[in-house]
Amino acid sequence: AQTVTQSQPEMSVQEAETVTLSCTYDTSENNYYLFWYKQPPSRQMILVIRQEAYKQQNATENRFSVNFQKAAKSFSLKISDSQLGDTAMYFCAFMKHRGSEKLVFGKGMKLTVNP
Amino acid sequence: DVKVTQSSRYLVKRTGEKVFLECVQDMDHENMFWYRQDPGLGLRLIYFSYDVKMKEKGDIPEGYSVSREKKERFSLILESASTNQTSMYLCASSLLGRGSADFGPGTRLTVL
Numbered sequence: 445a446q447t448v449t450q451s452q453p454e455m456s457v458q459e460a461e462t463v464t465l466s467c468t469y470d471t472s473e474n475n476y477y478l479f480w481y482k483q484p485p486s487r488q489m490i491l492v493i494r495q496e497a498y499k500q501q502n503a504t505e506n507r508f509s510v511n512f513q514k515a516a517k518s519f520s521l522k523i524s525d526s527q528l529g530d531t532a533m534y535f536c537a538f539m540k541h542r543g544s545e546k547l548v549f550g551k552g553m554k555l556t557v558n559p
Numbered sequence: 560d561v562k563v564t565q566s567s568r569y570l571v572k573r574t575g576e577k578v579f580l581e582c583v584q585d586m587d588h589e590n591m592f593w594y595r596q597d598p599g600l601g602l603r604l605i606y607f608s609y610d611v612k613m614k615e616k617g618d619i620p621e622g623y624s625v626s627r628e629k630k631e632r633f634s635l636i637l638e639s640a641s642t643n644q645t646s647m648y649l650c651a652s653s654l655l656g657r658g659s660a661d662f663g664p665g666t667r668l669t670v671l
Contacts, residue, residue, distance in 0.1 A: 450601075453599075477658035477659070479659060481662075488662055488663070488664050488665070489649065489651075489662035490662070491659050491660075491661075494658065494659050496658065535601065535602065539653075539658055539659075541656075541658070544607070544609070544615060545590050545607075545609065545653065545655065545656075545658075546592075546604060546607050546615070546617070547592060547604070547651065547653070547660050548604065549594075549601050549602040549603075549604075550601055551599065551600060551601035552601045552602075
């Protein structure tokens with residue numbers, strides 16, 4: 445079974461600074477997807493960024509980028525130039541590429557961006 | 560721009576009642592999921608469906624059942640609601656092989 449671990453339950457950062465959220469996972473699969481989802485306060489869960497395990501290049505989406513270390517089973521999210529709107533719960537998630545496409549989540553991390 | 564909808568945002572039920580939570584997606588997705596979200600526990604998968612009438616148990620299926628009679632609709636059923644099922648319930652769907660899911664707004668269920 446796959447597991448996803450987010451060891452930091454909470455972080456805070458000043459506006460315009462850079463912050464890194466950590467995630468590790470455990471799997472025996474070779475092909476899979478990794479995701480970071482964002483859930484703003486009282487709002488819907490949305491996809492921030494996605495990484496396919498067979499791609500060596502780290503995914504980027506504007507101010508969001510990942511550091512994917514497949515051998516170490518590590519998948520961290522870097523948020524550059526933090527904005528107040530980045531305040532949210534962030535969840536790391538895993539999905540197998542083939543077979544049962546269950547989406548497995550970590551416990552989440554609360555990020556607060558301070559003015 | 561409707562994608563994944565859930566029948567209620569807030570629901571209050573009594574212990575022992577049978578509760579139905581409905582989820583509908585309009586994207587022709589094969590996969591659908593039901594999660595419950597509790598503080599400090601993240602999202603825990605209750606059930607997963609990969610096709611009409613097909614389902615797999617997730618991590619916490621006890622006390623729940625599901626129904627998927629049509630591709631767009633995935634129902635979560637609490638056969639006899641209990642207070643420990645008070646939670647936020649999230650529905651999601653994904654396209655087979657695409658590798659990411661769209662979420663509904665959630666249903667906050669309170670069982671008294």
